[in-house]
Amino acid sequence: MKIYMVGGAVRDELLGRPVSDRDWVVVGATPEEMVKHGFLPVGKDFPVFLHPVTHEEYALARTERKSGRGYKGFTVYAAPEVTLEEDLARRDLTINAIAKDENGQYIDPYGGRLDLKRRLLRHVSPAFVEDPVRILRVARFAARFTDFTVAEETLALMREMVRNGEVDALVPERVWQELARGLMEAKPSRMFELLRDCGALAKLLPEVDRLFGVPQNPKSHPEVDTGVHVMRVVDRAAALGGTLPVRFAALTHDLGKGVTPREQWPFHDGHEQAGVALVQAVSTRLRVPHDCRDLACLVVRWHGEAHRADQADAETLVTLLTRLDAFRQPARLHAFLLACTADYQGRPGYEERPMPGAQRLARAFEAAAAVDAGAIARQHHSGEAIRAALFAARVTAVNAALGASQIGHD
Template sequence: MQVYLVGGAVRDTLLGRTVTERDYVVVGATPAQMLAKGFTQVGKDFPVFLHPKTSEEYALARTERKMGSGYTGFECDASTSVTLEEDLKRRDLTVNAIARDQDGELIDPYHGQQDLQNKVLRHVSEAFSEDPLRVFRVARFATRYAYLGFTIAEETLSLMTAMAKSGELTSLSAERVWQETKRSLLEATPEVFFKTLKACHGLDDWFAELSESESAFDTGIQALQQIQTRTQPQNQGANYTASIEVRFAALCSGLSHKQVQQLCKRLKVQNTVSDIAEMVSEHKASLINNDKLEAETLLTVFNKTDAWRRPERFRLFLNALLPIALQFSDPKQTGTMNSSHWSERETLITQALVAANAVDVQHIIAQGFKGPEIREALNNAKLEKISALLC
């Protein structure tokens, strides 16, 4: 039985990045032997075991043969005869196909170290095309390592294009696509993920709204870049402070409300994220494009976004408007809003919400209003407070 550290831990160590998790491959062992040593089995089709003390993953060396469509249609051989080189060959990129033995020696049969030095993401073998999820994974790696100057090898990008055009990306689950998207959005340069997908036609099936409209795509990319330039990273290559809700809303900033709903439904985006994107798409124009805020407009926004009962979500909504405000412009107008102007407007919106919230519904009831009259009187009182503030 031989144990090797593989994949991301080896790659990131060589790149000088912090290693957050370690995966191991075990050559020459059977499931029974792993269980006898106290490991817990977590994978049935792909025998994966958890270390009894560290809970790190140890997978038996395996080969895979494509038997069906999608990313699950594989036949796995995890017998003791499978070699380390055979296991590494099934991996996606050469930079992920480097192993380190227990003495610290590197095993690199597919020249991953050379590609690391040349800052190239290159597929290991033609078997790459058997797993459509790899189109999104490579786009994510390109995003993560863009700050180091990494690019995708031409032959790999060509293979990704052929995979996307084949239609097999539709066999993926929404959950897996969203997982890769979410992780990429949280990187320092999330726009790289979508530019990569566009270059290989990987947007067509899952991000049709962005694929079909050049202007919508460009608007989303520009909003994401505003996040990059307006926030400071903790250190080079680290995640930026803007939340996933803000980043996804920025991506969708060029889409209509209906298009955002369609995209969120297709990707099965969680409600906390889709809510902000939909709110932004519905109200961005009225809050950003108008030269002057109107009391009626603000009251409508407050009511529709339920700002009264969900102030934290409304604050997130305002945060999501920032990168859009800095590059969003109406075709009938010229120029864009600078950061100081938006800061003033955001402050005014917040003050208007506080003023409207100060209206006491019990005072209205005490005046004799009943039933539907209460809501109307409440809205009128809130409108008066907002109007007084805006004058």
Template sequence: MDAYIVGGAVRDRLLGLPAGDRDWVVVGATPEEMARRGFMPVGGDFPVFLHPHTKEEYALARTERKSGRGYKGFTFHTGTDVTLEDDLCRRDLTINAIAQRGDGQLIDPLGGQSDLRQQVLRHVGDAFVEDPVRLLRLARFAARFSDFSVAPETMALARRLVAQGEVDALVPERVWREMAKGLMTAHPERMFDVLQQAGALEHILPGLAFALHETGAELARAAQAGLDLPSRFALLVRRSREPAQIGRRVRAPAVCIDYARLLPGLLHDLNEPAGTRGEATGDGQGMAGAHTHDMPAGASAVAEHNLALLSRCDAVRKPERFLALLGAIACVQPVALQQWQARLDAVRGIDAGAIAAGLKGQPEEIKHALRRARLSALVQTG
């Protein structure tokens, strides 16, 4: 029984990057032998075990044969006759198909080290076209290693994978898992550019309006600013006709869907001149019915506009979300972040409890008084 470190831990060490979790492949063992040695089985489709002490993952070396559609349409063989080279040859990219012995010696039958030096993302074999997840991973690694090019023959196989319909068998949860990782890289725009070049984007994210020079540039700025995942996702889908629906389709977390729903409207409101909106504000009053007699002349429309905007975003109850959305908008156009922070602080600083205590049993008057207090605070803030 021999064990080797494989995949990302070896690749990242060769690139001088911080080492992440180590994955091991075991050659010449059976599930029964692993169990006798104290390893805990955790694999579903094929034998994977946790080390009894380090809890690192150890997978039996395996080969795979295409037996159906999609990334689950494979039959695996994990006999003791499977060699390390057999296992490496079933992997996605050459840079992920390098193994390391316990003494540090590298086993690299597919030229992964050469591709690392040349900064090329290259498929291991023609079986690349059999698993649509490999396309997602190719695009994600292109985003993570933005200086790497995609080998022309690899892109040709990616297009073939799409043409054969394999990409249509991807399940939403797997799409989101890879997409979320790609969005949090230093160059998330590259993931969607590669998918677009392969012709896969409209299959994986139908309805997404993506243009590299527009959406891609905004995602790049979001990465530079260190924005969180919901903000980056909202920027990705904001030009689409139904941005929140795209999130639902890939089973994105509720917070990401929420940001996707709110961002386009907030951007529109920020660009809408004060005094042009006639619908009701968040507390049920339209501009015509506002109690603004105690505000300076000429300031009421601006204060009304700002209060309505804050109300539509529920900024008083969810200030962190509102500020995060403004951070996303700053990747699209200039935003007076400090000024909006001051406005938000002013509105949230109103003591609603004290107002309610002074007007016991008069809910409508409490509502109007709270609104007047918030408008006055916004007038003073500017």
């Protein structure tokens, strides 16, 4: 029985990146032997075990044969005679098909170390086309390794997989899992641009794909193209350290511009309202978590108001804060403002500029939130009277904090 460290841990070690999770392959063993050594079996589709001390995953060397459509359409064979090279051959990219033995020696039958030096994402074998998840994984790695390029022959296989309908077999949960991981990488735009290049974006996220080529007002958007703008915004959300809900909101904030009638281009009147239904449709289709969906709906609907908040009076500001449910969920207001700031800064020349509307709205919230809602509630008997008095008190507080003379000119 021989044990090798494999996959991402070896790759990241060679790149000098932090190694968080380590995976292991065991050659020459049976499930019974693993259990005898204290390993806990956990694999459902193939033999995977947890180490009795470290709880890291140890998988028996295996081969896979295509037996159906989709990423689950495989017959797995695991036996002591399966070699390390055969196990590595079933992996997606050469940089993920490197092993390291107990003596620190690398086993690299498919040239992964050379591709690391060349900064190249290249498939291991023609069997790459058998698993459509690999399209998403390569796109996600492009977002993580921002100085890597995708080999032309690998991109050709990805396009072939889209043409052959393999991508249509992807289940929503897996699509979202990979997209979410890609959104949390250093430069998420590279994932979506690669998906678009191979044709998969039109299949998986047609609402985003159709934004490319749609013009915007050049006075406020020097980049003009809506799709290009959205890519800049999602990267800016990443640079600002946005959470997954913030980054998803950044990705979807302008979906309404993809359905605006052409005669309204490039001003897109009403695109905010139109975008809400699209965000809801995407979220339902891909099983997007509620926190991501809810923030994205708020951002797509109200980001225009946030941009205009620097010219808004106190009543308008308090109305917007109420619509955002900011007084009950202040953390979500922070996420909303961060997504709007990414939108504001997602334009050439605006990258480091503070967003005046977000700053003004944040100051208004601080003043309005200081109003003692409990004291006002004790002075009134009906819910409607309480709401009206509380709203008026908050408007007064915002006026006092921002200065009535500054309203509309700050």
